[in-house]
Amino acid sequence: xxxxxxxxxxxxxxxxxxxxxxxxxxxxxxxxxxxxxxxxxxxxxxxxxxxxxxxxxxxxxxxxxxxxxxxxxxxxxxxxxxxxxxxxxxxxxxxxxxxxxxxxxxxxxxxxxxxxxxxxxxxxxxxxxxxxxxxxxxxxxxxxxxxxxxxxxxxxxxxxxxxxxxxxxxxxxxxxxxxxxxxxxxxxxxxxxxxxxxxxxxxxxxxxxxxxxxxxxxxxxxxxxxxxxxxxxxxxxxxxxxxxxxxxxxxxxxxxxxxxxxxxxxxxxxxxxxxxxxxxxxxxxxxxxxxxxxxxxxxxxxxxxxxxxxxxxxxxxxxxxxxxxxxxxxxxxxxxxxxxxxxxxxxxxxxxxxxxxxxxxxxxxxxxxxxxxxxxxxxxxxxxxxxxxxxxxxxxxxxxxxxxxxxxxxxxxxxxxxxxxxxxxxxxxxxxxxxxxxxxxxxxxxxxxxxxxxxxx
Ligand code: GLU
Numbered sequence: 001x002x003x004x005x006x007x008x009x010x011x012x013x014x015x016x017x018x019x020x021x022x023x024x025x026x027x028x029x030x031x032x033x034x035x036x037x038x039x040x041x042x043x044x045x046x047x048x049x050x051x052x053x054x055x056x057x058x059x060x061x062x063x064x065x066x067x068x069x070x071x072x073x074x075x076x077x078x079x080x081x082x083x084x085x086x087x088x089x090x091x092x093x094x095x096x097x098x099x100x101x102x103x104x105x106x107x108x109x110x111x112x113x114x115x116x117x118x119x120x121x122x123x124x125x126x127x128x129x130x131x132x133x134x135x136x137x138x139x140x141x142x143x144x145x146x147x148x149x150x151x152x153x154x155x156x157x158x159x160x161x162x163x164x165x166x167x168x169x170x171x172x173x174x175x176x177x178x179x180x181x182x183x184x185x186x187x188x189x190x191x192x193x194x195x196x197x198x199x200x201x202x203x204x205x206x207x208x209x210x211x212x213x214x215x216x217x218x219x220x221x222x223x224x225x226x227x228x229x230x231x232x233x234x235x236x237x238x239x240x241x242x243x244x245x246x247x248x249x250x251x252x253x254x255x256x257x258x259x260x261x262x263x264x265x266x267x268x269x270x271x272x273x274x275x276x277x278x279x280x281x282x283x284x285x286x287x288x289x290x291x292x293x294x295x296x297x298x299x300x301x302x303x304x305x306x307x308x309x310x311x312x313x314x315x316x317x318x319x320x321x322x323x324x325x326x327x328x329x330x331x332x333x334x335x336x337x338x339x340x341x342x343x344x345x346x347x348x349x350x351x352x353x354x355x356x357x358x359x360x361x362x363x364x365x366x367x368x369x370x371x372x373x374x375x376x377x378x379x380x381x382x383x384x385x386x387x388x389x390x391x392x393x394x395x396x397x398x399x400x401x402x403x404x405x406x407x408x409x410x411x412x413x414x415x416x417x418x419x420x421x422x423x424x425x426x427x428x429x430x431x432x433x434x435x436x437x438x439x440x441x442x443x444x445x446x447x448x449x450x451x452x453x454x455x456x457x
Contacts, residue, residue, distance in 0.1 A: 001206070001208055002034075002035055002036055002206075002208070003029070003030060003033035003034065003035025003036070003208050003209060004030075004035055004036045004038065004205065004206055004207050004208045004209070005026040005027075005029055005030050005035060005036070005037055005038070005207065005208070005209050005210075005211055006026065006037070006038040006039070006040045006201075006202070006205065006207050006210070007022060007023040007026050007027075007037070007038075007039055007040070007061075007066075007068075008040040008041070008042050008198065008201075008212075009041070009042065009057060010041070010042045010043060010045060010048070010049060010194075011041050011042075011043050011049045011050055011051070011053035011054035011057060012045065012048040012049055012050070012053060013053060014053065014056055014057075014060070014259040014260065014261050014262075015057050015060055015259065015260050016251045016252075016258045016259050016260065017243060017251065017258050017260065017263070017273065017276075017277050017311060018213070018242060018243040018251040018258075018311075019260075020060070020064060020260055020273065020274075020277045021240065021243060021277045021278065022211070022212055022213055022240065023061060023064070023066055024064065024066070024274060024277055024278050025211050025238070025240055025278070025299075025301060026209075026211045027065075027066045027292075028278065028292070028295060028296045028299040029168075029209060029211060029238075029299075029301065031292065031293070031296040032296050032299065035208070035209075036069040036070070037066070037067075037068050037069050038068060038069065038070045038071075038072060038205055038207070039057075039058065039061065039068035039070070039071045039072070040071075040072045040073075040074070040201060040205070041054050041057075041071075041072070041073045041074060041075075042074055042194055042197070042198065043073055043074055043075045044074050044075060044078075044191060044192045044193075044194070044197055045191070046075065046191065049075070054073070056261065058071070060260040060261060060264075063260065063264055063270050064260065064270050064273065064274055065270055065271070065274060065292045070205075072201065072205065074192075074197045074201065077197070077200075077201065077204075078192075080200050080201075080204060081192050081196055081197050081200055084196060084199075084200045084230055085144070085185070085186060085196070087230060087231075088146065088185075088229060088230070091229060092147070093146060093147040093149075093229050094144050094145070094146055094147070094185065094186075095124060095125055095144065095145055095147060095182075096124065096127075096132060096142035096143075096144060097124035097142055097143050097144070097145050097184075098124065098127070098132070098135040098140050098142055098143075099123070099124065104120070107120075107121065107123070117179065119179070119180060119181040120145070120181035120182055121156075122147075122155055122156060122182065124145070125147075125155055125156075140188075141188040141189070141190075142188065143184050143186060143187050143188050144184065144185055144186040145181075145182040145183065145184050145185065146182055146183050146185050146195075146196075146222070146225075146226060146229070147182055148161075148177045148180060148182050148183075148222065148225055149161065149177065149225055149228075149229070150176075150177035150178045150180075158177075158178040159178060160176055160178050161176060161177040161178055162174050162175070162176055162177075163175045163176075163177060163220075163221040163224050163225065165220065165224065165234075165236075165237055166236075167237055167238055167239055168209060168211065168236055168237065168238030168301050168302070169211070169214075169238040169239055169240050169301045169302060169304050170214070170217075170238075170239055170304075170306060171302070173217060173220070173237075173239075175217065175218055175220065175221025175222075176221075177221060177222075177225060180218065180221065180222065183195050183222050195219065195222060195223065195226065196226065198223065199223050199226045199227055199230065199232075200230070202227075202235055203227065203230060203232045207235050208235050208236065209235055209236045209237070209238060210235050210236070210237050210238070211237075211238040211239075211240070211301070212238075212239060212240075213239065213240060213241075213242050214239040214240060214241055214242060214306075215242060216239060217239050220237050220239070224237075238301055240281075240301065240304050241281050241304055241305055241306060241307060241308055241309055242308050242309075243277075243280065243281070243308070243309050243310075243311040244308050244309070244310055244311065245258070245310070245311065246310050246311065246312045246313075248308075248310065251311075258311070258313065260273070263316070266359075267359040267360065267361050268316055268317075268320050268359065269320050269323050269324065269327075269360070271288065271289060271290060271291070271292075271323055272288055272316055272319040272320040272323050273316065274289075274292065274295065275287065275288050275289045275295065275319055275323075276311070276315055276316055276319055278295060278299060279298075280309050280311060280315075281304060281305045281307075281308075281309025282300075282303045282304045282305065283303045283305070284298060284300070284303055286315065286319070287319070287322070288319040288320070288322040288323040288326075290323065290326060290327075317358055320358060320359060321357070321358045324354050324357055324358075324359075324360065325354055325355050326354075327354060329346070329347045329350045329351065332350065332360060333346070333347075335360055336350060336360070336363065339360070339361060339363065339364050339367075340364065340367070341363060341364070341367050345370075345446055348442070348445070348446055349363075349366070349367065349370065349446055350363070351442065352438045352439065352442035352443055352446065353366045353437075353438045355438065356436075356437055356438050366437070366438065369432050369433065369434075369437075370443070370446055370447060370451070373433075373454065373455055374431075374432055374433020374434070374455070375433060376433055377433060378429035378430060378433045378434075380426055380429060380430065380457060384426040384429075385457045387416060387418065387426055388426050388427060388430045388456070388457050389456060389457060390412075390415065390416060391408075391412045391415075391416065391427060392430075392452070392453060392455075392456040394408070394411050394412065394415060395408060395449055395452060395453065396408055396411075396449075397449070398448070398449050400444060400445040400448065400449065401445055402441055402442065402445065403441075404441075404444050404445060405439075405440050405441035405444045406441065408444075409423060409424070409427075412427075424440070427440065428440060430455050430456070430457055431443065431444075431447065431452065431455050
């Protein structure tokens with residue numbers, strides 16, 4: 001069977017780096033196994049879901065380098081969930097409940113004071129037809145719970161029932177169904193909570209591996225029972241650890257700064273974000289990986305730690321710098337051109353400055369230095385000014401190439417007796433206005449003799 005995975009966010013906000021981690025784990029898993037990736041929007045919460053968020057999520061995925069094989073919306077599949085509900089009702093494992101949230105809350109408190117686990121006591125199972133009719137006559141509508149298969153013959157006597165699976169990420173996992181309340185699958189207003197549609201879709205879409213955050217481990221116990229109740233073989237499951245902010249808080253769709261859109265707008269390279277989102281919290285070294293294919297080679301879901309990982313945005317800058325350092329011109333040509341960096345000098349310029357930029361847009365400042373001279377003229381002592389003037393007087397004749405800098409400074413050394421920093425730094429300051437930057441050997445041919453002379457103090 002073709003490996004099939006899905007990424008299933010609710011389109012209720014922008015995705016952040018933690019959501020991207022889930023998407024990427026799925027994408028890389030599919031890549032590794034020659035599988036399919038389904039983009040599924042869990043949009044059964046009609047009040048909060050929006051098409052514009054779904055569109056933004058797709059845009060973010062494309063930017064990261066994820067191109068789904070199929071896109072599905074749960075809101076367009078309601079009849080499939082209705083059919084599953086009928087099946088469960090016929091099987092006698094979906095039952096109507098009429099409690100209000102306040103009543104449930106009170107019951108939980110009573111159970112606690114009696115030393116019982118605060119799970120739902122299945123009181124609604126005892127309702128007679130007349131009692132139900134009375135609730136309905138009162139205007140109450142039922143919500144529907146799935147009767148967990150955690151008992152022998154008497155649902156009021158739950159027994160320890162371990163659901164065990166070999167997690168793709170965490171190894172052997174167990175959830176005891178007796179420790180859980182029967183989950184509500186359908187709300188009073190007939191809308192669906194996440195649990196049932198997810199299982200129905202995973203069956204219909206022939207999902208073979210469900211890879212998601214470890215906040216879903218308990219759901220998996222319930223969902224495996226639900227797969228079986230619907231007559232389906234459960235898929236394999238994998239639960240990766242979650243990312244938190246550097247102060248340890250969970251990420252939410254509201255933490256704008258760590259949204260993929262925010263990271264993109266801050267000028268980061270997608271593969272810097274991708275590398276960190278995937279490699280953090282694993283036994284792999286976090287380093288900038290240049291391509292998704294290379295990352296797929298390195299990706300091993302089982303190498304993921306079981307505890308939450310702190311995510312430090314500063315690490316992104318380090319990775320971004322490392323990535324740009326190695327990026328060939330052909331990969332950034334169009335973006336440089338959009339920044340106004342084009343023409344025959346664009347390529348040697350990029351090769352000269354790429355080791356000195358944190359973000360691609362930083363190259364604009366260097367382009368300006370080359371085109372119109374130092375943005376702020378350097379402060380040179382009178383002695384250094386004289387030295388620089390003398391050095392400029394013996395600039396070699398053109399043509400200039402990568403060896404010109406050495407030829408020139410050798411001559412300057414002979415002429416002035418200066419060496420080391422005293423020789424280079426005043427020249428660097430006169431040429432660029434800055435004490436650090438790209439190799440002067442690379443910059444000099446870009447400036448040309450005329451451009452260099454224009455910087456003579
Ligand atoms: N909509 C669910 C979520 O975002 C999907 C979980 C799953 O992958 O099954 O948490």
